[in-house]
Amino acid sequence: MIASARTGSKSVRRLDDLIEAYEPLPGIPDEFIDAAGEPRPHWLPFLRHFSGLDAGERDHRFDLANRHMRDTGVSYRSYGDIDARPWPLSHIPLLIDEAEWQQIAEGITQRAGLIETVLADVYGKNELVSAGRLPAAAVTGSADLLRPLLGVTPVGGQHLNLYAADIGRGPDGRWWVLGDRTQAPSGAGYALENRLAMSRAFPDIYGELNAERLASFFQTFRSGLAGQAKRADPRICLLTPGPLNETYFEHAYLARYLGFLLVEGGDLTMRGSQIHVRTIAGLKRADVIWRRIDADFADPLELNGASRLGVPGLVDAVRAGQVVVGNALGSGLMEARALMSFLPMLCKHLTGEALKMPNIATWWCGQPRQRDEAIERLDRLAIMSAFGDGVPGFGNEPIVGATLGPADKATLTAAIAARGVDFVGQEVARLSTTPVWENGRLVPRPFILRVFATPTPTGWKVMPGGFCRISNQPDARAISMGTGVQSADVCILSEKPVGAMSLLPTRDKVSIRRLLGNLPSRAADNLFWLGRYLERTEATLRIARCLSGRVIGASVADGSGPGGQTVSRLMALLVLWGAVDKEDSATPTVALSAALHSATHFGSASSLAREAQRTASFIQERLSGDSTRLIASLVKQLGRSDRSSLSEAEAFGRADEALSIVAAVSGLAQENVNRVAGWRFLDIGRRIERGNNTCRFARTFAGSNGPAEDLDALLDLIDSQITYRSRYLVGVALAPVRDMVLLDPYNPRSVAFQVERMSEHLAALPSLRNDGIAEEPLRLVRVLEAEIAAVDAADLDLAKIDDVDGKLYGLSQAIAKRYFLQGALSSGLDKYTGLA
Known part of the structure; x- marks a missing residue:
């Protein structure tokens, strides 16, 4: 039982009840309760405020946080999803005290520097492989070793502009690195949105927490990219795979937040060893490209010829030193699990120090001794691909040896013995837990924390926070943003008050500009079609409203009587418009329902509004939150196809309501857009x-x-x-x-x-x-x-x-x-x- 110290006050009793109801998992480290069964002191200020809220106020605060995410359009996709999913925000932050964070930051700083050094050697002098300290097969086995980049030093000399590590507490209570992210780390933008949502829902609580701000990290990151360019006022582009990518929202959000130009591969072209953006004003030079695509897809000429996401000639521009690419092409090599097993030894060799934050124990089966040891320990290990996801020949998920039957175990053992270079064994460690709010109480759930670092002229700067993913399963060993996973704000609690920080520059450093801007051609195309789809939606709504108004209380549906020809023409126009099938035009009630709400007729108001929303999603970084919310409300209003036919009065009312929303979108464009x-x-x-x-x-x-x-x-x-x-x-x-x-x-x-x-x-x-x-x-x-x-x-x-x-x-x-x-x-x- 967790110790309690009641003083008799109602708020303290609530806090004690909250603490006593919390039951950490046996033998698993927990962020809230320490090994002695006591609540960690830095959690108590937050929980004291939180427990002081009654149930109604608490639900209201949760709704405020959810509404912020919904109104801002924060979303993600799991692999293979067509539609984006709402962001699953946990309403309890992960709290880490300043002293412990300092240890985490030191470990991440050391590891980032180590990985940068290894990358510089592999793509440079290659002394580690030549000296036998790093097996050649552990390097060349990775598809992320890009041979066209061997011998190429990135502009500015930096391979990693943003490094991330997934960490968790080990059984001994220490933090361990579970995986390195050097390709195109995601999550930093979501971490920022988590903070905004929670601080707006709980302004009183966050105002007293002394949580370290995140803006200074992003300012440092932006300055670092700009500092590597060859021009004083560089054009920085964020290269995205496009709107169907799992984390496209983050790409658009960070481009807007950091002031970068969001581009896709088709927006860029290489001319004279320089990369340019296709804009409505012609080609404009791109000095820096922050890529959010895998390096293999970055150039179909010299890398993956099947890629439609990259820029033909990009490798040549990098080789000529004409463009900064962050992270450098080929840096994804260090995500290979095979290399993780060598990092402790390499750290000792290159720095003279042991790793301050060890990584999870890893055996690469490409060496006889490690292979034999992994086979011997099979019941205690998880078997994974040495250079990718899943297990070669066995599917897309890691295999826990203890779960295999004799026949499957023999098959896996034979595969490892035959080609051990493709496999690694990793220690199976249950993830530590953090509190989440579930059914009116705090419960422990496993989590992974992603920590970010960016280089500066004086060393690495670690984001004072991170991207936390929490599983809904009590016993979890790996977490991705799939069904049932939540994400929590990560607060690093300082012992001193934390000053405000903004990305806005001081006014004496800002040059006044009044320019049209260099609009990428793709963005111009999408804005043009957004306007067209909104106008088409309005036209269909006006036809439906006009039709319903003319048949209310009149017997003109058959074309007879005053106005009968007009009604017939309106019905025919809806058919011509693609809003109604010819067979649905027999009666106005059926036609009106289809014209307003049909999901299958391409010309219906509902279908056109969805097309407008889809087009708007391609240019999120250029639309205000108000515009995005209004378009979403229009889609919702027209998506309620509750019946196959509507009365004329119902149709008139629904069309009128939808037209009001369209008018609001138009008004925003006319009055609020530069x-x-x-x-x-x-x-x-x-x-x-x-x-x-x-x-x-x-x-x-x-x-x-x-x-x-x-x-x-x-x-x-x-x-x-x-x-x-x-x-x-x-x-x-x-x-x-x-x-x-x-x-x-x-x-x-x-x-x-x-x-x-x-x-x-x-x-x-x-x-x-x-x-x-x-x-x-x-x-x-x-x-x-x-x-x-x-x-x-x-x-x-x-x-x-x-x-x-x-x-x-x-x-x-x-x-x-x-x-x-x-x-x-x-x-x-x-x-x-x-x-x-």
């Missing part, structure tokens, strides 16, 4: 789509013999009823309606207005020509603008409307050809190279 190039492409996309849609509406409802009900519906569809009624005191008439819909430059819903705005946008975008001649998109829009201005409403017929519609389509194609990546990345931008 008038830089990204905003212009978002708005151009909306203007193109609105112009096309308006032409189609006019062609359907403003024919020569159309009834007044058709013209009235057209004014509804383009939201111009009030404007028309205030201008014309008489009823609807064909010429005035056509003029207002197509030619009126003062009506923000008219085609003329859309064309004028696009003309302004295209004129403001950077030009690749230096002869003063307008580029094709600008020429086309100016011609169309002049033609519309010259048309008289009396002469406006369906043929002219079709002509305008076609020219808008041609303008869209010209914009794509000029500004976006086309085909096999054969954009004409590639011939324009700038040094900016």
